[in-house]
Amino acid sequence: MSKKLMPKRRDFLFTATYTIGAVGLVSAIWPLIDQMNPDSSVKALSTTEVDISAVEPGKTITVLWRGKPIFIRRRTKQEIDEAAAVDLKDLKDPEKDSDRAKNPEWLVMIGVCTHLGCVPLDNKGEYNAWFCPCHGSHYDTSGRIRKGPAPTNLEIPKYEFVNNNIIKIG
Amino acid sequence: MSEEKYIPKSKLAEWFDSRLPLLSLSHHLKSYPTPKNLNYWWTFGGILTFCLITQIVTGVILGMHYVAHTDHAFESIEHIMRDVNYGWLLRYVHANGASMFFLAVYIHIFRGLFYGSYKAPREIIWIIGVIIYLLMMATAFMGYVLPWGQMSFWGATVITNLFSAIPLVGESITTWLWGGYSVGNPTLTRFYALHYLLPFLIFGLIILHIWALHIPGNNNPIGIDVKKNSNETMPFHPYMVMKDITALLVFIIIFFWFVFFAPNALGHPDNYIEANPLVTPTHIVPEWYLLPFYAILRAIPSKLGGVIFMFAAIFVLVLLPWLDTSKVRSSIFRPIYRKFFWVLVATVILLGYLGAKPPEGIYLVLSRIATAYYFIHFLILLPVLGRYEKTDQLPMSISDPVLDKPGLIDKFKKAAGKYEGDNVKSFK
Numbered sequence: 001m002s003k004k005l006m007p008k009r010r011d012f013l014f015t016a017t018y019t020i021g022a023v024g025l026v027s028a029i030w031p032l033i034d035q036m037n038p039d040s041s042v043k044a045l046s047t048t049e050v051d052i053s054a055v056e057p058g059k060t061i062t063v064l065w066r067g068k069p070i071f072i073r074r075r076t077k078q079e080i081d082e083a084a085a086v087d088l089k090d091l092k093d094p095e096k097d098s099d100r101a102k103n104p105e106w107l108v109m110i111g112v113c114t115h116l117g118c119v120p121l122d123n124k125g126e127y128n129a130w131f132c133p134c135h136g137s138h139y140d141t142s143g144r145i146r147k148g149p150a151p152t153n154l155e156i157p158k159y160e161f162v163n164n165n166i167i168k169i170g
Numbered sequence: 171m172s173e174e175k176y177i178p179k180s181k182l183a184e185w186f187d188s189r190l191p192l193l194s195l196s197h198h199l200k201s202y203p204t205p206k207n208l209n210y211w212w213t214f215g216g217i218l219t220f221c222l223i224t225q226i227v228t229g230v231i232l233g234m235h236y237v238a239h240t241d242h243a244f245e246s247i248e249h250i251m252r253d254v255n256y257g258w259l260l261r262y263v264h265a266n267g268a269s270m271f272f273l274a275v276y277i278h279i280f281r282g283l284f285y286g287s288y289k290a291p292r293e294i295i296w297i298i299g300v301i302i303y304l305l306m307m308a309t310a311f312m313g314y315v316l317p318w319g320q321m322s323f324w325g326a327t328v329i330t331n332l333f334s335a336i337p338l339v340g341e342s343i344t345t346w347l348w349g350g351y352s353v354g355n356p357t358l359t360r361f362y363a364l365h366y367l368l369p370f371l372i373f374g375l376i377i378l379h380i381w382a383l384h385i386p387g388n389n390n391p392i393g394i395d396v397k398k399n400s401n402e403t404m405p406f407h408p409y410m411v412m413k414d415i416t417a418l419l420v421f422i423i424i425f426f427w428f429v430f431f432a433p434n435a436l437g438h439p440d441n442y443i444e445a446n447p448l449v450t451p452t453h454i455v456p457e458w459y460l461l462p463f464y465a466i467l468r469a470i471p472s473k474l475g476g477v478i479f480m481f482a483a484i485f486v487l488v489l490l491p492w493l494d495t496s497k498v499r500s501s502i503f504r505p506i507y508r509k510f511f512w513v514l515v516a517t518v519i520l521l522g523y524l525g526a527k528p529p530e531g532i533y534l535v536l537s538r539i540a541t542a543y544y545f546i547h548f549l550i551l552l553p554v555l556g557r558y559e560k561t562d563q564l565p566m567s568i569s570d571p572v573l574d575k576p577g578l579i580d581k582f583k584k585a586a587g588k589y590e591g592d593n594v595k596s597f598k
Contacts, residue, residue, distance in 0.1 A: 033346075036360065042350045062448055067352035069448045112352075115473055117331035118324065118450040133452045134328060135468055136529050151473045 042066075047170035049162065052106070060122045062111060065169050069111035069119050070157060071130075072167065075141065079129075080104045083142035093152045097142040100156055108159050108167065109143045115150035130154065174201065174399070198384070203403035204410045205390035207568045211285075212388065212410075213417035214278040215380075220418055221271040222376065226369050228264040229313075236316065238362035240355045243318035244444040262433040268310050269436045270425045272459035275303060284511055286499030287389040293491040295382040300487045302375045305368050307460065312365040314457060318358065319441030324454045326353045326361070332467075335477040352447060392568045393500025402568055453528070461525030462518050466544070468529040469537040479541065486548045493548055495556030503562040507555050514547050 048065045052072055055061055060073040075083075083097040084104075101107045111119050118134035125131025127146055130139035137148030144153040159169045176197035178184035187193040235254050237246040250257035279299070282288055288296035315326045330347050334340040349356025387398060396402040404410070428435065436458060440451045456464050463480050470476035486493075501508040517540050524537040565571055 036346050036349055036356075038345060038348075038350050039356070042354075042356070064447065067350055067354045067447055115331075116328040117334075117352075118328065118454065119448065121450075121452075133450060134324075134454050149468070149471055149473055149476065 047168060050167045050169065051165055052167055053165040057105075063169075065110075065157065070169055071107070071109045071111040071122070071143075071154075073107045073109075073122070075101075075105055075107055079141040083140060083144075086140065086142075086144075090146075092145050095142075095144060095153055100142050100144075100153070103161065106167070107141075107143060108156065108169070109154040110157050111154070113137055113150055114145065114152045114154065115148070120154070200405060200407040202384060202387075202406040203398045204388050204406050205396045205568055206402060206404050206409075207390050207392060207572070208388060208410065208413070209391055210413070210417055211277070211281040211391075213414045214274050214281065216414035217274045217418055217421050218271070218278060219376065220421075221267060221274055222369065222372060224267050225264060225271060226373070228260045228267065229366070229369065231260055232264055233366060236362075238316070238359050240318060240358055240445070243316060243358060247317045259429070262429045265437065266425065266428045266433060268313065269428070269457070269459065270421070271306065272310070274421070275306065276459070279303070280515060283514070284501045285389055285391060286393055286494070286496075286501070288491045289494065289499050290491070291386045292383075292389060295379060296491060297488055298375055298379045298382060300484070302372055302379065303487075304484060305372050305375070309365060309368040309372070310457065310459070312361040312368075314441075315358065315361050316365060317441060318445045320443045320445055320449075320451050321438045321441040321454065323353060323445035323447065324450055325456055326357065328454065329456075330357075332477050332480075335474040337474070389499060390568055391500060391502065392565060392571060393498065393503070394564055394568065396568055455526050458522065458526075461523075462521035463525075465521040465525035465537045466541045468525075469534070469541040479545075483544060486545070490548065490552075494552040496552075496559060496561070498561045498564065503564055504555075504559060505562065506559045507552075510547060510551055510555070514544070517543050517547070 045066065048063065050061075050063050050070075050072060052061070052074070055072065055074045057074050058076045058079075060071050062069045062071055064070070080097070083101075086097070088094040088096065098104070100109075113120050113132040113134065115132065115135050115137050118132050120130035120132040120137070120139060122130055125138040127138055127140040129141040130143060131137070132139075132148065132150065135149050137150035138146050139150075139154055140146050142153075143156075145151070157169050159167055162168050176187070176191075176194040178187050178193065183193055232250065235246065235250045235257060237243060247261070250261050252258075254260075282296065282299070311325070311329060315322045330344055330353065333347065334344045336343060345351065347357070348354065349360065387396070387403075390396060438455065438457075440454075443451075455461065463483055466483050467476045467480040470479050496504065496507065498504055501511055521537065521540045521544065524533050524540065527533040529537070565574070
């Protein structure tokens with residue numbers, strides 16, 4: 001390299017200025033991006049309590065939590081047995097039924113198809129459990145994906161039994 | 171561009187034009203040389219400009235009456251339809267205008283594909299066009315969400331969930347897009363803001379699109395370069411302007427036939443039911459102009475794969491100028507490509523039909539075949555044809571295909587002779 005092409009003091013100052021400018025610009029952009037994330041009022045609505053005393057076996061109730069439907073199904077004996085009897089090797093997203101339902105009689109799931117977010121219909125599909133009408137995903141009596149484009153099982157929200165009649169979701 | 175310069179006719183014009191050359195620009199637009207053989211497929215640029223202006227004008231007015239809030243949006247649409255003076259007309263023009271905009275843009279795109287308008291030196295025009303098309307789809311999608319009907323809500327849910335297919339960050343991206351944990355009020359308000367903004371970006375890109383067009387000038391049905399400012403070109407005004415207006419009037423007749431006689435034919439009745447986050451309509455479909463891509467999405471039996479293929483179907487168009495290696499632009503001189511072009515048109519229409527059908531049985535099989543063909547056309551057929559296709563002889567001038575018909579010159583001479591006597595021996 002000849003002497004003339006060596007970086008000069010001025011080149012250094014230019015590069016330093018550009019760099020500081022770029023850092024400043026990026027940090028100024030962050031608030032513009034982050035404002036789109038859920039705000040405090042949305043985050044505040046994070047739990048909901050549901051009275052389940054009136055739900056008969058074989059029935060599902062749907063409640064809204066964070067704008068999403070939550071399925072609460074009181075499963076019949078037959079459904080619980082079917083879900084427990086499935087070989088994990090047959091599953092696309094292997095999960096034991098006992099890990100999905102703390103109390104086997106009650107299945108609590110986010111009622112949103114893991115494919116593209118439609119609400120599956122109950123007592124439908126090849127497993128006579130949940131079926132998504134949008135793109136044809138079939139779920140079993142434990143809400144596990146069995147057939148169709150959805151990649152994972154129906155999600156289980158965080159929930160707890162406050163007492164025998166009340167479930168707290170979130 | 172070699173084109174006669176604007177000469178100001180008055181002192182005032184000279185004073186103004188030397189400070190801001192708007193008069194020079196106007197002169198350029200009027201005298202812009204266009205090939206004299208442009209056919210009616212070339213009138214869709216003007217038609218599309220009309221569509222954009224119609225959408226902006228009706229849209230700004232609708233914005234004065236619409237309320238972007240989940241509790242009031244659906245109601246405010248009914249208010250526009252029933253109470254606002256001519257609200258029904260403005261809304262139907264805006265809603266059908268979107269469909270007409272896409273109808274025109276599809277014809278415009280296939281025109282480009284048939285006549286090889288994307289080839290050198292017009293690659294940048296084409297790529298800007300693809301970006302405009304993408305922005306149009308985003309704008310139309312967000313506009314469809316605003317009435318807050320069932321299709322609005324579930325369309326928004328499905329489309330935003332496409333991003334959840336991205337590994338690792340997908341969930342955070344969808345939450346960020348929604349401003350919550352599902353499609354809700356924050357989603358609606360931001361979609362409204364963006365639906366208002368994007369048409370102006372499209373407008374800016376259209377200026378770049380036309381600017382890039384005015385550097386090499388128009389392609390033409392023969393696809394060979396024309397000599398500018400020769401007897402092969404005509405000034406844009408009044409010749410092309412008149413032709414554009416003629417086509418535009420026919421287009422407006424079709425447009426307003428829909429507005430007045432079948433305003434809901436292209437929509438979906440479920441969107442007259444207010445959004446309900448607990449019930450998905452049994453059969454959800456996007457608007458007709460997005461159906462081919464929807465079919466591709468559903469044809470792939472994997473969530474991430476479906477999303478990748480759907481976006482790839484559009485992105486492949488960006489690469490088109492380099493995938494099609496044939497030096498001959500117009501399909502008129504490409505006997506094999508010409509056939510595959512029509513197979514592609516049929517495939518896209520078939521995909522559109524399949525996108526409206528449930529994804530099962532024969533429909534699923536067909537949409538997989540059609541998806542595969544779509545990509546084979548661009549990624550395999552075009553590069554191979556560019557190498558091995560034997561193209562027909564190109565004419566020397568765009569006039570030749572017209573004038574070289576045997577007997578035609580004699581016919582002209584005879585007709586002209588009636589008026590001008592013997593002088594016409596020098597004809598041609």
